[in-house]
Amino acid sequence: xKEELLPPIEESVGAGAMxxxxxxxxxxxxxxxxxxxxxxxxxxxxxxxxLLVTYALSFILPVxxxxxxxxxxxxxxxxxxxxxxxxxxxxGMDAIGEPNYRELKRKLSRESAGDWVLMPVYPYSPTESLLxxxxxxxxxxxxxxxxxxxxxxxxxxxxxxxxxxxxxTFALLVxxxxxxxxxxxxxxxxxxxxxxxxxxxxxxxxWSSLPFLYTIxxxxxxxxxxxxxxxxxxxxxSFWLLIAILAVFDWMGITYYVRGEFYREKAKDYVGAAIAxxxxxxxxxxxxxxxxxxxxxxxxxxxAIVANIEALVxxxxxxFGLPAPTPSWGELIGQGMNYLTDWWLVFFPLAAVxxxxxxxxxxxxxxxxxFDPKEYSRLR
Amino acid sequence: xxxxxxxxxxxxxxxxxxxxLAVFVVMHFVPGGPVERQIMRYKMAMQEGGGGGGGGxxxxxxxxxxxxxxxxxxxxxxxxxxxxLWLWNVLxxxxxxxxxxxxxxxxVIKSRFPISIFLGxxxxxxxxxxxxxxxxxxxVKHGTKFDFMSSFIVFLGYSVPGWALGTALLVLFGGxxxxxxxPLGGFRPDNWEYLGFFQKIGAQIHYMFLxxxxxxxxxxxxxxxxxxxxxxxxxxxxxxxxAFAKGLNENRVIFKHALRNSLxxxxxxxxxVISIILAGSFLIEKVFNIDxxxxxxxxxxxxxxYPVALGILVISSLLLLVGNILSDIVYVxxxxxxxFK
Numbered sequence: 001x002k003e004e005l006l007p008p009i010e011e012s013v014g015a016g017a018m019x020x021x022x023x024x025x026x027x028x029x030x031x032x033x034x035x036x037x038x039x040x041x042x043x044x045x046x047x048x049x050x051l052l053v054t055y056a057l058s059f060i061l062p063v064x065x066x067x068x069x070x071x072x073x074x075x076x077x078x079x080x081x082x083x084x085x086x087x088x089x090x091x092g093m094d095a096i097g098e099p100n101y102r103e104l105k106r107k108l109s110r111e112s113a114g115d116w117v118l119m120p121v122y123p124y125s126p127t128e129s130l131l132x133x134x135x136x137x138x139x140x141x142x143x144x145x146x147x148x149x150x151x152x153x154x155x156x157x158x159x160x161x162x163x164x165x166x167x168x169t170f171a172l173l174v175x176x177x178x179x180x181x182x183x184x185x186x187x188x189x190x191x192x193x194x195x196x197x198x199x200x201x202x203x204x205x206x207w208s209s210l211p212f213l214y215t216i217x218x219x220x221x222x223x224x225x226x227x228x229x230x231x232x233x234x235x236x237x238s239f240w241l242l243i244a245i246l247a248v249f250d251w252m253g254i255t256y257y258v259r260g261e262f263y264r265e266k267a268k269d270y271v272g273a274a275i276a277x278x279x280x281x282x283x284x285x286x287x288x289x290x291x292x293x294x295x296x297x298x299x300x301x302x303x304a305i306v307a308n309i310e311a312l313v314x315x316x317x318x319x320f321g322l323p324a325p326t327p328s329w330g331e332l333i334g335q336g337m338n339y340l341t342d343w344w345l346v347f348f349p350l351a352a353v354x355x356x357x358x359x360x361x362x363x364x365x366x367x368x369x370x371f372d373p374k375e376y377s378r379l380r
Numbered sequence: 381x382x383x384x385x386x387x388x389x390x391x392x393x394x395x396x397x398x399x400x401l402a403v404f405v406v407m408h409f410v411p412g413g414p415v416e417r418q419i420m421r422y423k424m425a426m427q428e429g430g431g432g433g434g435g436g437x438x439x440x441x442x443x444x445x446x447x448x449x450x451x452x453x454x455x456x457x458x459x460x461x462x463x464x465l466w467l468w469n470v471l472x473x474x475x476x477x478x479x480x481x482x483x484x485x486x487x488v489i490k491s492r493f494p495i496s497i498f499l500g501x502x503x504x505x506x507x508x509x510x511x512x513x514x515x516x517x518x519x520v521k522h523g524t525k526f527d528f529m530s531s532f533i534v535f536l537g538y539s540v541p542g543w544a545l546g547t548a549l550l551v552l553f554g555g556x557x558x559x560x561x562x563p564l565g566g567f568r569p570d571n572w573e574y575l576g577f578f579q580k581i582g583a584q585i586h587y588m589f590l591x592x593x594x595x596x597x598x599x600x601x602x603x604x605x606x607x608x609x610x611x612x613x614x615x616x617x618x619x620x621x622x623a624f625a626k627g628l629n630e631n632r633v634i635f636k637h638a639l640r641n642s643l644x645x646x647x648x649x650x651x652x653v654i655s656i657i658l659a660g661s662f663l664i665e666k667v668f669n670i671d672x673x674x675x676x677x678x679x680x681x682x683x684x685x686y687p688v689a690l691g692i693l694v695i696s697s698l699l700l701l702v703g704n705i706l707s708d709i710v711y712v713x714x715x716x717x718x719x720f721k
Contacts, residue, residue, distance in 0.1 A: 202391075206398030209697055213663075218406055218681055218689075310541050314663055317543075318678075333547050337667065340564070341557045346547050350540070357539035 037370040044366020047359040058165035065158045067125040069101035071118040074108070082120075124155040126162040126327040138335070138342045148344040151335050156344060160352045162327035167356070170322075171308035173243050175301060178251035183297065186255035187285050190262025197259075208252045213314060219245050220320045239322055246311060253304065257296030265289045299371045302364030306357050313353055329353055381712065384720040385705065392701045399697045400470075400690065401463060407686050408459045414479050414684050415449050453479070470694060476687035480680075485691040489676065495567050496673040499665075502588065503595030504653055511600055512646060515607025519642075520634060522612060530604075538601035542594040543663035549590045550667065562590050565669030591668045595661065603646070611642040647714045651707025654699050 028036070039045050063070065063082065072079040074091050081101060088099035093107070105117035124130070124145070130153045133139055137153035147156035189197045220242065265271065266289065274284045315321035316330025329349040336346030407413075419441055450456045454465070469476060475485035518527050553561040563569070569583050614620065615638050623633045662674030673692060680688035712718050 202394070203398075206395050206402070209395060209399050209700055210402060211693070211696060214677060214681070214693070215403065215406070217678070218403065306539075313544065314541065317663075318666070333544060336551065337547060340551055340554060343551045343557050346551045350544055350548050353544060354536070354540050358535055361535055361538050 034370045037373075038366055041366040041369060044362050044364075044369075047362035048366070051356075051359050051363065054164070055168055058161065058168070061161055061165060062120075064120055065122040065124065065126075065161050066120045067101060067123055067128050068098075069104070069117045069119050072101070072104070072116075074115050122158065122161075124158045126154065126158045127325045128155075129153045130155065138339055138345060140342075141344050147348045148342070150332060150345060151339065156332065156348055159327040159332060160329065160348060163329045163332075163349075164352065164356065166322070166327060167309050167312055167329060168305075170239070170243065170312050171305045174246045174250055174308045175304050177243060177247040178304075179254060179297070179301075181247065182251035182254035183258050183290070185251070186258030187262050187290065187293075189255065190259040191266055191281075191285050191289070193263070193266075204252050204255060207249075210249070212249055213311070216245060216249060216311075216315065217318065217320050220315070239326070242312075242315070242322060246308065250304070250308070254297065254300055257300060258293060261293035261296060262289055265292050295371050299364070299368045302360050302367055306360050306364070309353070309357060309360075381720055385709065388705050388708070392698075392705075395701060396694075396697060397467070400467070400693060403690065403693055404463050404466065405459060407689070408462070413455070414453045414686070415446070415455050417684055418449050419446065466690070475691040475694065478680075478685055478688045480683050480685045480688070485687045488688055489673065489691055489695065492671065492673045492676050495670060499588065499591060499595065499670065499672060503592050503599070506592060507596045507599040507603060508646075510596065511603035512607050512643075515604045516611055516639060518604065519608045519611035519615065522608075534601045534604050537597050537604075540597065541663075542596075542598035543661065543667050545597055546590065546594040546664055546667040549593065553590065563587055565667075567670050567672075591664055591670060594664045594667075598661070603649070607642070607646055610645050611638060614638040614642040617641075644711070644715045648707045648711045651705075651710045652700075652703045654703050654706070 038048075057064070062068075066082070069079075069081045072081060072091065079086055079090070081098075085098065088095040088097065091099055091104055093099045093104060101117055101119060102123050105119055108115045108117055130139075130145075130149060133149065133153055137149050138151050139145060139149040139153065141148040141156075145155050145157065147160065149155055150159065185200065189200050262285075271284060271289060274288050279288070312321060312328075313330035313333070316328040317334045319331075319334065321330055322328055329352055332345055332349040336342065336349070339345055422441060447456065454462055457465070466476070473486075475489075477483065478485050478488050481488050514530065518530055521527050549562075550564065552558050554564045563586065566587060568587055569575075572580070572583065575583055611634075615634070617638075620633060620638050623637050624630075628637075662672075662678040664670075665672045665675035666678060673696075677689060677692040677696075679685075680692065708720065712720065
């Protein structure tokens, strides 16, 4: 193999086209090649698989981590509380509302009448205050509550597990919505150029010069629980609203890259051919150029997700994040600041943030190496 | 090129107006403004004064009083008039008067300067002192065990936000449950004035150690990797090959030839030093309970102290915009090949 002495300073999609055609059995598309390269980068690839599996599992968390029983066998009948609501009286308990299935399990096994309760692996709910625990919350980690409980006696582990799903879903949705806007805007700037580009760049400069978190706090303090005089009204920021707010401040990052790619691609022959054939402008932009301009879009994504999760954790920490009972990592760290001796309120959420972000960064590094390779060579 | 930078400086004006206008308009429509806060405080006072038995009894405030309050805070005028007035005052270097502190905004902000400058500058200098040599060393030792091990620290720095690491450090070392090494927060001890010179230095290091570590973590990953990649890129260039070919020894090639060129992108960061120093991270300041610029901005938003919030915005956005241009100027000075047009 011939060693490359000069590193390719910038590898664009078109570079392959300039190489002399080699006799090949079957050519792989550039995207396939990159995916293959990505798979060969073990650390990033396994991180990706691990994240994917964990994220998929986090959608069936109600089956794995919950205080509702999966199945109950009671007096010859089968019940499935996980999908249906049963009053406590159904099982001969005198509580009002839904029965405490952990207690039911203990009771039935005491009676040993052949009845049983099948609980999830970790039988606690993220919003359930465990008031029957001895002492006052937050409780230390114990065998039943491996990460302890928070200041409202809610199990920390379940809140972290559900928080994983919330954080990642949130980050992905912010990424998606800011990509839709950012890519379209960047594509227009790069494709049409001229006055639109000039003016747009200025507007983006203004918008991106706004101090990000500072402005978000101003905006979301509009909707943070506030008391409106005269009316006894409490308003809360909702999940979707917070996504919208973050996306509004987040879409600029990708426009620069997409604009640059479009600017470069526009000058190439295939675009000229498409114009000559009378293809409509949106079709040229999104069907012809965009697939060739995806490199920054893909390699930017993992780092954008990291930034989104960090923003959510910071907002939750400050109390401007998701509405109150939502399981959240940042909110737990914020609690930890109020109970500094209760280390589990800080360490475990922080470890969750760290491990998740680390895996995403690993994926990001591998994606970048596969999609935007910069090879370094040294003589000695 | 002078023309280019002149144009850049002139462009500050519309950008500045855009930024402040955007925030001004948002603030105007945020409920719970100073007038509403005053009304609420008044109502609460009335209810407490009235024996407290009323509970949900609503207290009516005369319309004239509300109008008077609106006039006092300038809320009786439409938003564009208020913005114009505010801008006019800013041009005359008058940022207004704080609603909460009742002092001129400039004085309130100015009192926080020493804290933010101290923290920002220390963190900035230390991160350059640590990251640049580390990046160089990682590039020289690329692919070795040292490179691999130090990459782990870099990834750690990238995956944990500085302020979040701060919470963990406080729990660990802040006298919570593990080691009682550092104070729980604050900028300086209460008895600062009575300390001798060396005691002051000791106390300052004692108080600032953890916050500065958190400041550095934020910069650590990006700066180290930037240095490393930049040097790696240069080591693959033709002139390095030539230098090796003519028989120079490795140290000379790396440190005399390649390193100088690879420091160019790092030097551009120096232009931003002015905004880093003053902008501060309110998250870190909040975690460590340090009363700096960032924390002031945060509390001023919470308390709807608009003049202070806007004043900080004015200062930080101006510094950011000027810092951008300074970066470009530094770029041109360091690298004569660069030409802006």
